[in-house]
Amino acid sequence: MDGIYRPGWVGRALGWGTALYLVLPLFIILPVSVTDQRFLSLPHEGISLRHYAALFAAPDWFASIAQSFWIACASTVLAVGTGTLFAIACWRLNRRSTELLRALMLLPLIVPSIVYAIGLYRYFGWWDLLDRFAGVVIAHGVTGIPYVVITVSTALASFDPRLEQAARGMGASLRQVLAWVILPRIMPGIVSGAIFAFIHSWDELVIVLFIASRDVFTLPRRIWDGINENQDPIMAAVAVLLIGFTTLLLVVDMALRRKRDT
Amino acid sequence: MSATLGTGSLELRGLAKRYGEFVAVQGADLMIAAGSFLTLLGPSGSGKTTILMMIAGFTEPTAGRLLLGGGDITALPPEKRAFGMVFQGYALFPHMTVAENVAFPLRVRGIGRAARDTRVRATLDLVQLSGFADRRPAQLSGGQQQRVALARALVFDPALLLLDEPLSALDKKLRAELQEELRALHRRVGRTFINVTHDQEEALSLSDEVAVLNHGRIVQKGAPAMLYEHPRTRFVAGFLGKSNFLHGVVQGDGTVQCGPWRLHHAAPPAPGTAVLLSLRPEKIALGQAGDNAIEGRVLSSAYLGAGHAVVLDTPIGPIRVHQPAWRAAVDPAIGTTISMAWAADAATIVEDDDAPG
Numbered sequence: 001m002d003g004i005y006r007p008g009w010v011g012r013a014l015g016w017g018t019a020l021y022l023v024l025p026l027f028i029i030l031p032v033s034v035t036d037q038r039f040l041s042l043p044h045e046g047i048s049l050r051h052y053a054a055l056f057a058a059p060d061w062f063a064s065i066a067q068s069f070w071i072a073c074a075s076t077v078l079a080v081g082t083g084t085l086f087a088i089a090c091w092r093l094n095r096r097s098t099e100l101l102r103a104l105m106l107l108p109l110i111v112p113s114i115v116y117a118i119g120l121y122r123y124f125g126w127w128d129l130l131d132r133f134a135g136v137v138i139a140h141g142v143t144g145i146p147y148v149v150i151t152v153s154t155a156l157a158s159f160d161p162r163l164e165q166a167a168r169g170m171g172a173s174l175r176q177v178l179a180w181v182i183l184p185r186i187m188p189g190i191v192s193g194a195i196f197a198f199i200h201s202w203d204e205l206v207i208v209l210f211i212a213s214r215d216v217f218t219l220p221r222r223i224w225d226g227i228n229e230n231q232d233p234i235m236a237a238v239a240v241l242l243i244g245f246t247t248l249l250l251v252v253d254m255a256l257r258r259k260r261d262t
Numbered sequence: 263m264s265a266t267l268g269t270g271s272l273e274l275r276g277l278a279k280r281y282g283e284f285v286a287v288q289g290a291d292l293m294i295a296a297g298s299f300l301t302l303l304g305p306s307g308s309g310k311t312t313i314l315m316m317i318a319g320f321t322e323p324t325a326g327r328l329l330l331g332g333g334d335i336t337a338l339p340p341e342k343r344a345f346g347m348v349f350q351g352y353a354l355f356p357h358m359t360v361a362e363n364v365a366f367p368l369r370v371r372g373i374g375r376a377a378r379d380t381r382v383r384a385t386l387d388l389v390q391l392s393g394f395a396d397r398r399p400a401q402l403s404g405g406q407q408q409r410v411a412l413a414r415a416l417v418f419d420p421a422l423l424l425l426d427e428p429l430s431a432l433d434k435k436l437r438a439e440l441q442e443e444l445r446a447l448h449r450r451v452g453r454t455f456i457n458v459t460h461d462q463e464e465a466l467s468l469s470d471e472v473a474v475l476n477h478g479r480i481v482q483k484g485a486p487a488m489l490y491e492h493p494r495t496r497f498v499a500g501f502l503g504k505s506n507f508l509h510g511v512v513q514g515d516g517t518v519q520c521g522p523w524r525l526h527h528a529a530p531p532a533p534g535t536a537v538l539l540s541l542r543p544e545k546i547a548l549g550q551a552g553d554n555a556i557e558g559r560v561l562s563s564a565y566l567g568a569g570h571a572v573v574l575d576t577p578i579g580p581i582r583v584h585q586p587a588w589r590a591a592v593d594p595a596i597g598t599t600i601s602m603a604w605a606a607d608a609a610t611i612v613e614d615d616d617a618p619g
């Protein structure tokens with residue numbers, strides 16, 4: 001960019017240091033996943049893709065991936081639906097009380113997930129939602145709402161309220177205004193929120209540890225168990241695939257943002 | 263298709279808006295005949311937008327009523343009134359093309375695609391934007407966006423078209439062009455137009471009727487020529503064009519004592535009354551004889567091509583004079599003392615409200 005101050009060497013060093021620190025675990029997991037050994041370690045004599053092959057041959061890993069995927073999809077739908085409607089309602093009412101409500105909706109981000117999980121365990125016990133697909137979807141969906149509320153509220157903040165007036169002035173009902181004017185304008189925000197909600201569910205472990213045991217066995221759960229029980233490098237292979245998938249989603253998100261900004 | 267309102271005259275009865283203690287609009291009374299072009303003219307903050315928003319239904323009046331064709335529409339929500347509106351800054355939908363923008367009101371009414379396309383095309387022709395149907399608003403110039411906003415407001419044939427300073431963002435030449443287009447459009451579609459502006463020339467040249475606002479109050483309304491020639495107050499005279507203001511007292515013989523002079527006035531009130539005369543600069547002639555003739559020393563003189571804008575120093579303060587440059591009787595050289603004159607019916611008696619100069 002032209003016309004901005006160039007960072008000094010301290011700033012540069014800090015920036016690169018931070019970036020390196022963030023990606024360092026990835027650089028370790030990648031070689032581990034192609035190890036030729038039978039346990040979690042760096043490659044000794046050569047690299048091998050046997051753990052990737054093993055992963056695709058193992059039905060229980062595959063089942064977990066599928067289960068995680070469907071849970072993430074369902075909880076994303078839940079989070080996006082409620083989060084978007086909530087953000088729009090807060091924006092339309094725009095009172096002090098809605099500010100308070102909005103802060104309340106961000107609670108799942110603030111409360112440590114372990115505390116949250118303990119609470120959920122209690123309620124889900126009463127409602128017979130423990131170790132159920134629906135239970136995990138609800139838990140992940142609700143804790144995914146803050147991401148959607150944040151991204152959609154941000155999108156709404158830059159929405160010109162006169163567009164709504166213009167639409168109403170031409171005879172549009174609330175539903176038409178919503179469908180044809182507001183939603184298309186804030187769609188990038190909604191998609192961003194959806195991506196974050198999806199990722200949130202996709203790699204969530206703490207809550208799952210509490211509210212699921214046997215029937216619902218998500219991917220992070222299986223990795224966790226794998227690490228605890230045997231040091232199978234298949235986990236590193238899974239991790240690499242997970243990272244790849246998440247990166248893909250983030251790239252999509254960035255592309256969408258760029259499109260919105262132009 | 264939703265029920266369209268009748269196309270009768272619009273009436274504002276004591277329409278008022280308060281924000282807490284602050285009075286944005288006080289008791290506005292207006293009768294706007296069907297098919298006429300009314301302009302709300304006033305300085306910034308005088309309540310023009312507030313009145314327009316109350317007519318459109320976006321702002322709820324604190325008091326008063328709004329009648330269309332005799333029916334009360336005060337409580338009707340904006341989507342039921344569905345007056346065409348051109349917002350300041352246009353408020354076009356950025357995610358839609360020009361054609362989609364213009365089609366919006368038709369889509370809202372559930373009009374089929376074929377009929378929609380025909381009408382969109384006809385309306386884009388009307389505002390001379392046929393070649394721009396597939397562009398997005400961001401790819402248009404200010405004047406083109408303004409015409410899209412107009413097309414969008416006209417396409418569903420609303421009973422009333424509300425325009426909130428639609429031309430204020432444009433340069434002088436484009437503004438003049440679009441004023442011409444707006445006037446032609448008004449003649450062609452025959453709808454009621456209510457325009458908001460703080461540009462007095464625009465108000466005078468476009469409107470059938472002008473309502474002048476100040477501090478949330480309609481000070482005077484009438485045809486442009488009537489307002490210009492017979493301003494009721496000092497504010498109206500000063501806001502619509504320029505004017506000289508002379509304080510005086512009516513004498514027994516019907517003249518007005520103004521400083522050292524006895525001025526003749528066509529219709530003087532009772533003797534002893536203190537009056538304020540409004541005298542337009544172009545009604546004073548330099549170096550000529552007339553009912554009232556005085557002298558002054560030229561303080562400044564600006565050549566404007568078509569004429570001179572001269573300021574003369576007199577015993578009652580500076581007086582502005584506009585005179586045609588072509589075949590001028592005298593040359594208004596700075597420092598010279600020259601005579602000026604005006605007819606007895608040139609000045610108007612105005613009420614002295616608090617006026618900006």
Ligand SMILES: Nc1ncnc2c1ncn2[C@@H]1O[C@H](COP(=O)(O)OP(=O)(O)OP(=O)(O)O)[C@@H](O)[C@H]1O
Nearest residue numbers: 281284286304305306307308309310311312313460
């Ligand atoms: N929501 C509001 N709350 C409080 N005061 C308001 C509100 N809206 C408008 N006002 C006040 O009412 C007055 C009239 O405002 P309005 O927008 O009608 O002015 P205007 O004549 O359109 O001015 P401009 O030419 O600058 O657009 C202003 O003094 C403004 O500060």
Ligand SMILES: [Mg+2]
Nearest residue numbers: 310311312426
């Ligand atoms: Mg305004």
